[in-house]
Amino acid sequence: MLDIKYIRDNPDALDQALQKRGQPVAAKQILGLDKERRGIQTQLQELQQKRNDTSKKIGELKRTGADATALMEQVAHDKNLMAELEAEEKELAVELDKFLATIPNIPAPDVPEGKDEKGNVEQRRFKEPTRKNNSKEHFEIGENLGLMDFDTAALLSGARFTLLKGQLAKLERALGNFMLDMHTKEFGYTEISPPLLVREQIMFGTGQLPKFREDQFQVRDLTPDESRGIFLQLSLEEMVDKKNYFQTERYENGVRVVSYTEEGEKRFNHLYEQKGGLWLIPTAEVPLTNIVHDEIVDEAQLPMRFVAKTPCFRAEAGAAGKDTRGMLRQHQFYKVELVSITTPDQSEAEHQRMTEAAETVLKRLELPFRTMALCAGDMGFAARKTFDIEVWLPGQNTYREISSCSNCGDFQARRMKARFRKTGDKSPQFVHTLNGSGVAVGRCLIAILENYQQDDGSVAIPAALRPYMDGLEAIKP
């Protein structure tokens, strides 16, 4: 969420930022709403002041036993107007908030121009890509080993799931443990085992909602029909005759049948959303960042550094037909996630530090990678600046994203109301939040299979992982 005051002072900067991201401008619309709302607010506040003063006088008169009828009538007179203004003000405020909630973060000045991944700029690379003619893709290697089973996964859960067996399942576990150990021991991150189901408000805080609803999975304790039934029982009596939210109410063979008006549907959808269940986290960024949700922390506590290995759940709604083979793009995968909460002064350096922590994972595993500065058009909603780390996949003969490290500035903090107080300072200010994969475990497994594949179909185990694999040097068919 952006600061409305910032937009007031820098409307052009907002529009330029949106254009840089390849999105339509919005400043004029926002400022229009804002101006209208403030006008009404000022009017309303003047009336409120008048009412408060008069009410106080009434109280004094009554205490002394005097007659206050004249004053009481005077206050009653303004009531209707106040109610009107109040309703108007609220409607505008809600509209403005809803709109603001869908505006992405403003890219940092040094973020490259560009509308898609072609605009990204390479920062550095580690090892050169290996090119062999007979490199296999990870699913061939895994299936040939007999340890990667897509058919059974599909039987259990449908497309975009994988079942790992034996040494491959263990390799996945080893990778996660290796990463967690490194980040906690060498980079000072505190290991967290967070909830995987979170409230709507928490998803809003990090920016997954309301804009990216279709990409998420939700768990409900009510079916839509049950929910609808409750809605009808709750509201039918007062709504049918009063406001006519429902078009008709008639009886067929003694059964009451109700059909909905548009307004009724809207009302229902609103309630359904409100009564909705918990959301499955698409990344541990969500629970980790929200650790400071609605908190005012001491400056001395910053920076906070958290790491967690969790399953991540993604609907992949917009990715139909993309990466359908293998386990590159799944509805469920493990990821080790890094989150830092910092002061505004610290966030830039922390961003470098975090990216380095993620890169170190790949260096230890001796996997070739390159680090890219994302261009404005390719950055995520909440990010101010992002570095992607792309690992080399010889089977695909290309680099693929394995980590994404973003500095979100105060964008998420504002949504979460996460603040800190500088020692000596009166008013609190928003923290900065950063998140990065350190790294995606599933994709890292893929990278190891493809980079460590041998001609005989076996897969060597990187030296750094052997302690986690009981000293095993290779997985053989």
Next chain:
RNA sequence: GGAAGGGUGGCCGAGCGGUUUAAGGCACCGGUCUUGAAAACCGGCAGAGGUGAAAGCCUCUCGUGAGUUCGAAUCUCACCCCUUCCGCCA
């Protein structure tokens, strides 16, 4: 699933229709005292927003929303959240 209790400032906690501009305490900040510190004493200290050049003035917020009232932290209703006990269960 059943029953009960509760949500008040950074934290604890009083208040249950009108001198509440929310008592008191803790924490924090400033001062006096001290070689320094502690203690003691004195003072300050909620957030969001509007308005203004500024000092300041004003509005809203006691979980959220609606209602009653001239006036609501306080009364009514709905919802959200938390805690405890019982039941079931990894």
